[in-house]
Amino acid sequence: MPETTPLIDATGLCRDYGALRAVDDVDLRLERGEIVGLLGQNGAGKTSTMDMLCGVLAPTAGAIAIDGVDLLESPRTAKRALGYLAEHPPLYPDMSVRGYLAFAAALHGVPRAGRGDASDRVMSLCGLKDVAHRLIGNLSKGYRQRVGIAQAIVHDPAAIVLDEPTVGLDPIQIRAIRGLIADLGREHGIILSTHILPEVQALCSRVAIMHHGRILHGGPMSAFTDDTAVDRITVTLRRAPVDSELHAIEGITGVEHLAPGRLRLTLDPTRDVPERVAEAAVHAGWGLLEMTPDRASLEQLFVELTTADTAEASA
């Protein structure tokens, strides 16, 4: 199988602000048809990372290739394949939506003859046809955000980078924008930064969790939705046995007491341990009240990764 060139391939990205290392040795890849969620608290280094991917900020160290073209060596060619929506949409309030999009198209090298069509195409894609001739300064926040997204895709780039595209929008607008992003993600590759966990769950095929400038976890979202690999269960028992009785069940590797009668069991996911626990509970009369699988959730992982580090730092 021929290896395809990733749309964005960043390796060893670092960024210093004076003595502060805001981004530390970040590797990031984006393939076609993929939506990658860049997740992190405020100040984790997401915006700096995205600014570097789009050539707005020069990396202190590291390399970035856009569709196989080195961004630092030939920025002009590389940037043509990129669309960027910065954290604050870069809008000129004194321009009309259509005029602004035509300007953005011109900046990105769309030939004069194609600019009108390009603007019309993204306006219908982003639901902006009704406001085409209005001044951007008079638009609501939701519309402005959509103009921002339209600006990022007007030159039909292969890779799209969106920095917190739904921040500050109402739930209906968020749904609309997410729908738009999901549609775009089928044909393009998208990197999306956010600190909203459900957004990543709803949209992304892969997630990278950033904290203090490092990527602490990177992997497919399917790990969080897969039902087969349950490696922990929580059970509530009316008459909890001593731990040794539980350890006697084949496949249980750990027992943790959460509350009286409430236990978290760590298991070997390859064996049918939950079934055996249920059998044992019935036979020994433990009074099984509840048994739930602890699926590794994104939130759990996020909290674990980002707080463990904070606790370490404060210790």
Next chain:
Amino acid sequence: MTILTIAGRELAGLFRSPTAWVVLAGAQLVTGFIFLLHLESYLQVQPKLIGSGGGPGVTAFLAPRLYGAAAMIHLFAIPLLTMQLIAGERRQGTLPLLLGAPVSTLEIILGKFLGLLGILLAMVALTALMPLSLTLFTDLDGGALALAITGHFLFVTGAGALGLWLSTLTREPTIAATATLGILLALLLLGEWGGTLGSPWSGLLGWPAPATHLDPFLTGLFDSAAAVFFILFAGLFVTLAVRRLDNDRLQG
């Protein structure tokens, strides 16, 4: 190509804002008033000049006075036109659009500068309309007038480049405007002060001031050194502006 795109947006943006109109109108009003005052005084001394057989013609009398005054007035007007150039982009958060586009920082700055030149050209043309209106009634020394207009254009170009550079240094347009005016006035006053000290100070302290190099153009002499000064002056600050914007990318 992209330079023209950026220049076009800049010029359109300037004319969409009330600032440019108010500045142009205000400068025109004051310059026009001064022009009328000098015209009036010329008409008063003209009979004596004719009686004494010779003396300066209308162009030689009016050009230095009008353009000397216009340069002073435009010293105050130009910072208001340049302050938004980059500082405004920073403030609006639109700079990432330009920096993220396949455009070099040189092209961004040249586009901005070209857009600015558009409005400065309008200012020069509006000023030139005043002496040109006299052609309805009398003959002017066309060469001397053309030279004065050229000098005026070079002067505003230099001052505009300085304003452009200062606009790249901050995100507050008012700071950019104040700094531009401050530096232009300081250079002017330094030259005036040097003048009172006599040689060699008058030459030394007067040299960096754009106003010093405007004078030869107004007296009907083409001084190539003065023209080169303005080109270097503008080139220096355009280069500094490019470097500053490059630094943005490096230092964030």
